[in-house]
Amino acid sequence: EVQLVESGGGLVQPGGSLRLSCAASGFTFSHYWMSWVRQAPGRGLEWVANIKQDGSEKYYVDSVKGRFTISRDSAKNSLDLHVNSLRAEDTAVYYCARGKYFFDFWGQGTLVTVSS
Amino acid sequence: EIVMTQSPATLSVSPGERATLSCRASQSVSSNLAWYQQKPGQAPRLLIYGAATRATGIPARFSGSGSGTEFTLTISSLQSEDFAVYYCQQYNNWPYTFGQGTKLEIK
Numbered sequence: 738e739v740q741l742v743e744s745g746g747g748l749v750q751p752g753g754s755l756r757l758s759c760a761a762s763g764f765t766f767s768h769y770w771m772s773w774v775r776q777a778p779g780r781g782l783e784w785v786a787n788i789k790q791d792g793s794e795k796y797y798v799d800s801v802k803g804r805f806t807i808s809r810d811s812a813k814n815s816l817d818l819h820v821n822s823l824r825a826e827d828t829a830v831y832y833c834a835r836g837k838y839f840f841d842f843w844g845q846g847t848l849v850t851v852s853s
Numbered sequence: 854e855i856v857m858t859q860s861p862a863t864l865s866v867s868p869g870e871r872a873t874l875s876c877r878a879s880q881s882v883s884s885n886l887a888w889y890q891q892k893p894g895q896a897p898r899l900l901i902y903g904a905a906t907r908a909t910g911i912p913a914r915f916s917g918s919g920s921g922t923e924f925t926l927t928i929s930s931l932q933s934e935d936f937a938v939y940y941c942q943q944y945n946n947w948p949y950t951f952g953q954g955t956k957l958e959i960k
Contacts, residue, residue, distance in 0.1 A: 782889075782897065782940055782951040798948045832896055838944035839887035841908060843896035 746847030759833030770837030
């Protein structure tokens with residue numbers, strides 16, 4: 738059974754940082770692109786970033802470029818998102834999802850709240 | 854950036870009836886369109902990709918159609934578990950973008 742389990746969210750002040758993690762199991766992690774998608778409270782979905790199987794390609798939505806960094810460790814079957822210089826508008830549930838273009842499995846999400 | 858517009862924002866339908874949800878792209882996305890279902894407090898679930906291909910395990914009552922800029926998700930006979938929010942997503946052009954969602958509610 739495919740499982741994606743996120744962790745690392747929390748309350749952080751504007752300008753702060755967090756490291757979000759996603760533990761993957763039930764499939765060959767190294768064979769898949771992986772992505773992060775976020776959802777602000779009561780709002781729709783926004784694709785944030787994705788990363789190629791070997792980590793050699795990474796893409797970001799413009800609003801997070803230079804502030805967020807996606808990475809992966811295939812030895813540990815884990816996906817990370819380092820989020821820096823956080824703003825109020827980054828408040829959202831962050832989902833780890835399998836896939837590059839569309840997303841066939843999702844984690845349950847981890848909530849990041851940016852507030853003073 | 855391609856803007857995805859879903860209509861209606863809310864759709865009220867009785868169980869057993871057919872529901873038709875629409876999604877329009879601001880420019881052609883070919884058939885590179887997916888549909889997701891999201892229930893309160895849950896992650897989205899992939900229903901359709903390639904505009905018309907059902908994802909693994911998705912019941913046959915869900916069907917997708919369209920290409921270019923106009924797409925439709927049809928649920929042929931609504932079951933109680935189908936009442937949720939539905940999102941379309943284009944993956945033809947980076948950044949991949951979602952519609953704002955259609956809430957399907959019980960009439």
